[in-house]
Amino acid sequence: MHMSVLRFAIRNCYLAVVFLVLVFIAAYYPSRATASVKAGEARKSASGEIVEVAQAPTIPDSDTRNQAVLKLARGQSLSGLLTSADYSAAVVFDVVDSLGQVLDMKRILAGQEVLVRSSREGWIEEVELKVSFDRTVRTKYDGDDWLIEEDITNTYSIPTLSIATIETSLFEAARSNKVPAPVVMRAIELFSFNVDFQRDIKPGDKLITLYEKIYSHDNKYMIAGDLIYARLETDAKNVEFWQYTRLDGETDYYELDGRSVQRTLLKTPVDSVRISSGFGYRKIPTLNFEGLHRGIDFAVRSGTPVMAAGDGRVLIAGWHNTYGLRVKLSHANHYDTMYAHFSKIAAGVYAGAPVSQGQVIGYVGSTGLSTGPHCHYEVHYYGTPVNPTKLQFPPEHQLDSEDIVVLNSKIAALSNHFGL
Numbered sequence: 001m002h003m004s005v006l007r008f009a010i011r012n013c014y015l016a017v018v019f020l021v022l023v024f025i026a027a028y029y030p031s032r033a034t035a036s037v038k039a040g041e042a043r044k045s046a047s048g049e050i051v052e053v054a055q056a057p058t059i060p061d062s063d064t065r066n067q068a069v070l071k072l073a074r075g076q077s078l079s080g081l082l083t084s085a086d087y088s089a090a091v092v093f094d095v096v097d098s099l100g101q102v103l104d105m106k107r108i109l110a111g112q113e114v115l116v117r118s119s120r121e122g123w124i125e126e127v128e129l130k131v132s133f134d135r136t137v138r139t140k141y142d143g144d145d146w147l148i149e150e151d152i153t154n155t156y157s158i159p160t161l162s163i164a165t166i167e168t169s170l171f172e173a174a175r176s177n178k179v180p181a182p183v184v185m186r187a188i189e190l191f192s193f194n195v196d197f198q199r200d201i202k203p204g205d206k207l208i209t210l211y212e213k214i215y216s217h218d219n220k221y222m223i224a225g226d227l228i229y230a231r232l233e234t235d236a237k238n239v240e241f242w243q244y245t246r247l248d249g250e251t252d253y254y255e256l257d258g259r260s261v262q263r264t265l266l267k268t269p270v271d272s273v274r275i276s277s278g279f280g281y282r283k284i285p286t287l288n289f290e291g292l293h294r295g296i297d298f299a300v301r302s303g304t305p306v307m308a309a310g311d312g313r314v315l316i317a318g319w320h321n322t323y324g325l326r327v328k329l330s331h332a333n334h335y336d337t338m339y340a341h342f343s344k345i346a347a348g349v350y351a352g353a354p355v356s357q358g359q360v361i362g363y364v365g366s367t368g369l370s371t372g373p374h375c376h377y378e379v380h381y382y383g384t385p386v387n388p389t390k391l392q393f394p395p396e397h398q399l400d401s402e403d404i405v406v407l408n409s410k411i412a413a414l415s416n417h418f419g420l
């Protein structure tokens with residue numbers, strides 16, 4: 001006990017002397033002092049990705065530490081990354097074990113930066129991961145155990161309104177109005193249940209979005225938050241929806257009457273961000289739902305992913321002389337959908353396989369009797385082709401009356417405040 005106290009005092013004394021000497025040197029030889037602080041030695045990792053190795057010169061004991069930023073490669077685990085950087089396997093095990101208390105290791109993605117501080121001898125002393133814009137997690141060795149620390153940035157959000165007029169495309173309109181890309185993509189994804197992007201949108205149409213901007217407590221803009229509300233005003237119709245957290249705690253998007261935006265089938269089964277970022281309406285494919293043509297066509301570049309319009313099961317996946325490579329799915333409530341002229345059918349799509357809404361089932365092509373790359377899309381109801389542009393698919397969920405009351409009061413408050 002006495003010995004450790006003594007050691008502590010001696011060490012502090014030593015540090016104080018070192019500090020005073022540094023201050024002295026800095027005062028009299030500022031340039032030399034800077035030069036005399038050696039940059040930390042970089043440890044070579046297998047991936048060779050070391051971003052920063054500089055050391056802070058002002059902390060007295062910092063010259064005993066190295067600092068390296070490693071980057072997680074695709075398919076690499078945190079322990080794999082640290083081991084490949086030559087740190088001891090036993091220490092790596094402890095570090096990962098410690099971080100595993102607060103982090104779901106499966107959710108750490110490729111590209112994640114990992115800051116490693118180590119002693120001059122190469123022993124890890126601290127490992128830090130900034131896992132999200134507002135959360136940093138680190139584990140520190142206290143000489144005996146690995147201790148977890150978390151920095152959480154306090155944030156607040158400000159709802160921001162954007163009213164964009166579509167000139168070239170929906171995506172373009174929103175982006176030129178500085179709506180963050182994730183917000184635009186979310187809106188497009190939700191509109192794709194009710195809007196046929198290739199036929200419903202024209203120049204002059206309006207896109208109104210209300211979304212959160214998240215700021216740190218010291219007023220720095222950090223990141224785009226949730227989409228709160230979106231409205232698409234077109235000649236034919238207005239489509240609008242609100243984000244709403246139900247009384248049972250689930251958050252989803254709803255229309256005024258309490259129907260969820262999500263439908264059992266998608267109106268646009270082709271990657272709608274691609275359609276809406278292109279010039280879809282300029283070359284409107286022939287909308288002919290007469291005679292022998294029993295579906296609608298989406299003209300998009302070859303290779304564009306095509307998604308299952310709804311949950312269901314694969315009925316047919318293969319070659320047909322007219323339809324080329326085509327996939328037919330069966331869904332609940334006696335609906336079937338068919339997609340034709342694929343360049344390629346996606347892996348895992350074969351007769352009998354289950355599919356989920358939004359799953360990629362194939363890629364646009366021009367196989368079979370086709371004049372150019374497009375996706376031919378058919379919807380069958382009780383085995384008979386029906387016109388998907390005229391269909392109103394049932395909602396996935398309908399709010400009950402209590403929730404509708406709460407939703408409406410929220411809508412009234414926001415509409416009033418933002419003049420929606």
Ligand SMILES: [Zn+2]
Nearest residue numbers: 295296297376
């Ligand atoms: Zn067609």
